Amino acid sequence: MRKTPIMAKAAALLAFFAMTPIGANAGTSDIDVENAWSRASIGTARPGVAYMDIRNAGDDPVSLVGLRTDVSGMPEIHRTSTDGSGVSSMAPAGDVMIGPGEVVALEPGGLHAMLMRLQAPLREGDSFALQLLFSDGSEVTVMVPILGIAARGPNG
Amino acid sequence: MDGLRPIPLHSMSFRLTDHEGYDVDPETLIGHPSMVFFGFTFCPDVCPTTLSDISGWLDALGPEAQALNVVFITIDPERDTVEAMAEYVGYFHPAIRGWTGSVEQISRAAEEFRVRWEKIPTEGGDYTMNHTASVFLFNSAGRFVSAIDYHEPPEFAVPKIRRALQDKKEGTK
Numbered sequence: 555m556r557k558t559p560i561m562a563k564a565a566a567l568l569a570f571f572a573m574t575p576i577g578a579n580a581g582t583s584d585i586d587v588e589n590a591w592s593r594a595s596i597g598t599a600r601p602g603v604a605y606m607d608i609r610n611a612g613d614d615p616v617s618l619v620g621l622r623t624d625v626s627g628m629p630e631i632h633r634t635s636t637d638g639s640g641v642s643s644m645a646p647a648g649d650v651m652i653g654p655g656e657v658v659a660l661e662p663g664g665l666h667a668m669l670m671r672l673q674a675p676l677r678e679g680d681s682f683a684l685q686l687l688f689s690d691g692s693e694v695t696v697m698v699p700i701l702g703i704a705a706r707g708p709n710g
Numbered sequence: 711m712d713g714l715r716p717i718p719l720h721s722m723s724f725r726l727t728d729h730e731g732y733d734v735d736p737e738t739l740i741g742h743p744s745m746v747f748f749g750f751t752f753c754p755d756v757c758p759t760t761l762s763d764i765s766g767w768l769d770a771l772g773p774e775a776q777a778l779n780v781v782f783i784t785i786d787p788e789r790d791t792v793e794a795m796a797e798y799v800g801y802f803h804p805a806i807r808g809w810t811g812s813v814e815q816i817s818r819a820a821e822e823f824r825v826r827w828e829k830i831p832t833e834g835g836d837y838t839m840n841h842t843a844s845v846f847l848f849n850s851a852g853r854f855v856s857a858i859d860y861h862e863p864p865e866f867a868v869p870k871i872r873r874a875l876q877d878k879k880e881g882t883k
């Protein structure tokens with residue numbers, strides 16, 4: 555069947571959105587996300603992780619309150635901390651407030667998106683969509699590239 | 711870091727298995743400088759970061775690092791079998807060995823290295839581990855030289871490793 559011009563246009567538009575690395579806001583908050591990355595997994599038994607910088611470019615504070623992604627049955631924002639005697643631990647971080655103009659970094663050894671119950675292995679070279687859910691009801695979709703297991707940052 | 715430091719290797723008595731199935735014990739390490747740290751392969755954040763940091767330090771040291779034993783000991787032997795360790799360490803620097811053992815032997819090793827660990831249940835019947843994330847350096851006589859804190863920058867870590875490589879002092883009894 556031949557496409558009508560309108561259908562072709564819709565398809566092109568869909569392709570454009572699919573290729574856009576960082577999705578548009580569903581709500582009103584003014585959030586920019588940069589430097590997103592994840593590590594490849596070995597199978598699905600071990601939890602995955604994602605890191606990124608989240609900037610609140612708006613005039614009001616906003617809190618990151620949750621995550622959603624098809625790759626994880628239980629995505630959660632976690633914080634790793636290391637105490638004075640060198641013992642590291644990890645626990646759910648609760649809501650993460652981002653003040654106006656501030657950047658919150660999800661980075662190794664600090665905050666991270668913990669991707670428990672992986673639904674499929676995270677393969678190096680692929681990417682997946684991760685929705686960040688904010689206190690004002692807005693959502694931001696981030697495309698997260700999957701780097702190697704030994705990656706140290708967004709550039710590998 | 712508080713005052714806890716590993717006892718000398720020649721005073722330790724643990725017996726473990728490396729990721730190729732060989733028996734290992736403190737004697738395996740004595741005779742060369744060693745870098746030892748504890749973690750678990752189900753750790754998504756701290757442990758891959760430490761393994762990647764170590765890979766970077768070894769790359770920075772180049773041929774100097776060839777004399778160094780580099781050992782990752784799991785504190786989660788229930789999940790980290792020999793096969794799991796082999797698969798995991800294969801993704802990092804080839805010098806890194808992965809050691810595991812029975813819960814009793816791992817507990818003994820952790821005690822001798824003065825490593826603290828605790829199993830923490832999480833939602834849905836899973837668990838995670840809190841553990842000492844420092845990297846311990848020993849000289850070739852098996853004496854503890856220094857520790858590298860978790861995620862310490864390479865400009866501090868690499869000179870510490872160099873000092874352990876060059877430290878020729880005898881082990882203390």
Ligand SMILES: [Cu+2]
Binds near residue numbers: 632754
């Ligand atoms: Cu976590």
